[in-house]
Amino acid sequence: MTATVSVTVNGTKYDESDVEPRLLLSDFLRETLGLTGTHVGCEHGVCGACTVLVNGDSVRSCLMLAVQANGAEITTVEGLGTPDVLNELQAQFREHHGLQCGFCTPGMLITGEDLLRKYPLATDDEIREGLSGNLCRCTGYQNIVAAIRSAAAMRAEKTS
Amino acid sequence: MSNDMRAQPSDVVRPRNVGASIKRTEDLRLLTGRGEYSADRKPDRPLHIAFLRSGQPHALIARIDTAVAQASPGVVAVFTAESISGDFKPVIPFSRMANYYATPIMPLASGKVRYVGEAVAAVIATSRYLAEDALELIEVDYEPLGALSRAELAVADDAALLHEEAGTNVLIAREFRKGDVAGDLEAAVVRVGGRFEMTRKAPLAMEPRSYTAEYEKRRDAITLYTSSNIPGIVRDAISESLGLPGHRLRVVAPDVGGSFGSKGSLYPEELLICIAARKLGRSLKWTADRLEDVSSSSQAFAEIVEAEMGFDANGVATSLQADVIGDVGAYSIYPWTCGLEPVQVVSFLPGPYKIGSYRGSVRGVATCKPPTGPYRGVGRPMSTFVAERLMDLGAKALGLDPLEVRRRNLVRPEDFPYRIASGIIWDKTGFLECLDAAAEAANYEQLRIQQADARNHGRLLGIGIASYAELTGIGSRIAVAPGMPINTGSETAKITIDSTGAITAAFGVASHGQGLETTLAQIVADDLGARFEDVRVIQGDSDEVPMSTGTYASRSAVLGGGAAKHASRILQEKIKRVSSHLLEANQDDIEVSEGKAVVLGTDRAVTFKQIAKAVYSDMKTLPVEAREELTATYTYDPINGTTAAATHIAAVEIDPATCFVRILKYVVAEDCGRIINPMIVDGQVHGGVAQGIGAALFEELVYDDDGQLLSASLVDYVIPSAPEVPVVDVVHIESESAVAGGFRGMGEGGTIGAPAAIANAIADALSPLDIEVSILPMTPERIFKLMEQARLKSRGKADE
Structure with missing residues (x-):
């Protein structure tokens, strides 16, 4: 069983089908979308390295499933500033x-x-x-x- | 004044990069999610590895059945020791040390397992999720052999042997002697001593260990991207083990998320991933999860030291003796050996003090735990903890202030170079200057007044001092680890100006947070005469220089920096020679600065770009013999190395209700010689102290008597978070060393001084209760127990 996950990440809309329900949001961002700026440090919600904004609130992406983020607006570090224009x-x-x-x-x-x-x-x-x-x-x-x-x-x- | 006088080089007015807090080159990518750590590599359709790890501390592997796992969805292969036995040679952590047994390093446990967490089988599948699923389907039958969980028990004659071939569990034994210790202790007016312990600890870099092996079919070649701080050593070891020449095995440490020693040894998983990549002809990825990282990366400390120090009537330490037992875990690590940490405890125990006679003996004992290995400070956090506790105990017995006892015993300026009992030589360093500067910055006398006032109100406030010295930037005359056959004493810089005029400086060092791309570029910019922003530093790539080891042992500023200076100057001479043709001027009249060669006192100049064009492209401007390739390589060896030193002062208060230690003030006065980038130096001190605070107050890997790790999550293994770490005041004593550039290594010091300073502060705070501090970390639980015991004792006395 797989699901489709529709999310907006850093202003870009993604519709990803075939998402396993058990896929962590951190793995979805890094592996499925290739946004490796979000780092995974502990996979049990303590270290905070994988923190992203989901609908404006900070969330540990290793403690959330990708399917739970369906419909959400997500900001990762790639969405803040660029090397030329840091925020x-x-x-x-x-x-x-x-x-x-x-x-x-x-x-x-x-x-x-x-x-x-x-x-x-x-x-x-x-x-x-x-x-x-x-x-x-x-x-x-x-x-x-x-x-x-x-x-x-x-x-x-x-x-x- | 004569106006035909030759103009002087404008050294004085030219802005210098060395010494300035230049913003880091690395930051732009790391701040914007554009860094690339090993796990971020995206080779073409990679396979993923998951390791089945032993849940047994010590057992024979009777049978492994992988058939069901092999048939599991997505699984490409399952490897065991048996199925890869013909694909590698074991790696032997050799040493010339006497009384040492080198345990072979195997990619997967062979015949038996020796600690919980040791890899037994590897599943390779199309995703990590599927690989982990298949782990559950592997059946292993073990025949338990009984855990060796305590070093003190493992040395018993009837103890089971972890490595039968060794004939003993004592993998390393060594002793240093100088003078007549027994006689001097006999004659001492005051003798102090105790049993001191620092428990097992995890270096715990935030990035777990991670490897990506990218297979190139065309050449049967591998590029291993590894979260390692020793990519050169890893390249050489895997090359030897797999019979793969260096030009078919490139090892790259890309952005690395901290190490602190945990990524500074060759790991079985690095061997396995390369073996599997060749066997399968595919690219592979593996990243440890936190549990794997904590339970299989090299660990730290785990030492018990029985020590005694004797003082004469003037408060001068006359003698010191120590017996160290180090719980080194199940294997000796490559290349450092299991002697690295415990032997350095006895090597460095006399510290920055002039102590007449010394005896230090050490045994490194095998137990069913992951190997101990390098950890920031190596041996010196423990040796400093012991020596500084003894100094405070001595001060108390002699009725001296802790500051005064150190002042009487530190090596004085006129005594340098000073050779300590283990043979280490301290070059001229500001030992006393650091002590005085720390006391001044901490406002020490005022602190003592505050303490007296607090005590009058029943508050438990304490002040602790720790002074230490360390050997940094070690050259070829001294092995970083005792008896180790590989050369760690030199480092190469290769600086090139290419046909576009771009400057690339390549090194074998491997930054993992130290900012070497910035600091080495600062040195090159100054010594070559380039603009800082034009210098690109490449490091951590085994293809860039013929031989290198990496970044460890506070070596990179000294060795990499020294190589950078020499190579820059050689290249600058070439630039002068070429531009003397282009500018029709005498070489001696040319100054190279800001990426240009200028005839002194004129506006005649050529840029590096113009010089490159003349040398490489425009074949009309230079005579053939003047077309020198714009490149310079230099391998620098400081031969001995250089000392770095510091004094830390901590003021703490203990809450009698929660037994929680709050750090009120923390001061570091340190001498790291000429500072390349003060901002980076301060950052290193802050971070080192924070880790030292972890060692002093929180961090402990607890293994039970069955060899099971009880604190493998970050909930149970507590590292300091922002509220627990105080503001650290840093004072610099810049006494230039004798090595090229006058630098001294400084990345480890914070972790060396902090545990001792905080231990002394806690002991001072608890001194009204007559409590001694002899074990770290001093968790609230330990403090509570000590306070309870003290209360019972004083009640007992009152009842008498």
Whole structure:
């Protein structure tokens, strides 16, 4: 038994037939659609590397089936900015050296986008709490926090 | 002033790349999902591998039946040790060390299994899902032989043997001696000691191990994309094992998602995927899931150290002795051997201190667990934990401040180069400068006042110091692992300007997060006279240089950087020679800068593009003998290596209700010589400290007496997340080393200093309760038990 999954990913519409019901959304994005920017770090919902936005909310794509995403609007790291035009948060990650090996980075960026849209992020404690579901082994988080702090300040300035 | 004076090179005014916090080249692709890790490769219709792993810790394999699995949907092949036995030679982690037994490395368990998680069979199918489905259909009959789960028990005379051919479970034994330890301890005014332990730990890179073998039918050739930090070593080992010459086996480490040592050895799965690709004539993919990664990648620490230190009346450490037992797991790893981690504990135990006499003995004991291997810091997190605890115990017994006892014992500037008992030589490094700078940055005296105040209010606040030294950028005179026959002491740079004027600098090092594409380009830009953004660095590809090993042991800035400097200068000389023809000027009057050769004091210049055109394409501009190919290769060997050092200071508070340790302040003062990119150096320190915090407070691979791993998920194996990691203040002491460029290696230090500093801070916080810290991690559970015991003891005393 297979199903058809219709999703919009980073603004592009995909209709994929023959999707096995057990196929994880993370594997669907990476293998079926070839969007390998989303990384799989643990496959049990702890590390946060595979985080994507589904209908505007951050979701672990390793804990969701592709068929559950039918009809959804999905944003992955490929949908943020390009090397020529980084988006604001990506630019702050680069500015503050918020990445080293880059493996957790897509999940950090998507979680960061979600936090920036939903919370004021007035203190570092708030940012760190927001990031507590995303594991990084390289940076010690300090520069990731700095990047998000800076992006939050820039957004606050824009909206004031 | 004479106006015909020759103009001077504009070194002073030219912007330098080395020393600047240049934004990383790697970031643009990694931030936009355009990176390419091994699992991201998309060869034509690849097959997928899933491994059946042993659930038995130690058992004979009596029978494997793969018939049903073979017939399962999508399955192309099922391999066992028997079905591939003619396709490879076992890889032997050889060493010249005495008292060492090298266990052969096989792609799949042969005859018996020796740890839970060892690969027994490999299913190859059209998708990973189908391959995993078929795993369940393989039948294996085991005859259990009894788990060897504790090193202390495995050394007993009547213990079962894990490797019968070895005749013992002690795979490695070694001893270092200097002076009369027994006599000096006898004469010591103060003797302190204890039994110290760091439990088994996972390096836990965020990217699980992952391999893609791309088969090229035309040449019967393989390109292995591997999440490895030693692609050159992997190439050479697989080439030998499979009888495949290097020009038919290319090993590439593309973007690699961290290693910390876990991707720094040859793995059975790397052998198997290449064997299977050749047997089937197909491209293959395998990525570990997290359980596989934790239970089959090399692990760390697992050492118990009985140690004693003697001091004279002036607080000078006169003698030190230690007996180390390392639980090295089931196999010796390639190429480092099972001696790597435990032997380095005794090699480095005297640390940055002048200690008169020393005896350090070590045994590495086989148990039914995955092999231990390199982990960031190798041996030194443990040796520093022990030495720094002993320093604090000594300070307490002598009535000295912990800062003062270190000041009295650190190797002083006039003592360098200083040879420690195990033969390691410290070159001139800012040991005392780091101690003083850390104390100043931490506002140490103020911290002690705060602590006294907190104690008056019943709060458990503690301050811990750790000083250490490490050997980095090791040259050919010293083996990175004891007695190892492969050369890890040199590194090659090959810099080319092609016919379009583009600059490519190729190295054998293999960045896995360190940002070498950026830092090596900074060096090339400065020493060649190019613009940073014009230099493309290629690394992690065995086809690019004839021989290389990779990135490990804090070597790449020193060895790769040294090679870059030398090759850049050779190429710059060529550019000067060619442009002297083009510009009709004396070579000595030409300066190469910003991608141009300029006649000093004039506006006459040619760009690299024009020079390339003259050399390669336009056959009219240069005499034939002046058409030098614009390429330079240099292999750099620093011979000995260079020291790096630091002092860490941590202030912690323990919540008496939850027993949770909160880090209030963390300061690192480190000497990594001339800094190439301060932003990257700070990042390395932050990350290293975070891992050290994990080792100190959270991370523990718990194996039960049956050899089963009880903490294989990230729920049970806890690594620090953002709220647990404090802001780390980093102070740099830039004392230039004697190697090319004055660099020192620095990627490992954070992990070396942090466990000891935090252990000392916890011990200090708990000192009113008379509690000693001798095991890491100090989880809330362990602290709770220690506090309960202390309460019972003090109640007992009160009752007397």
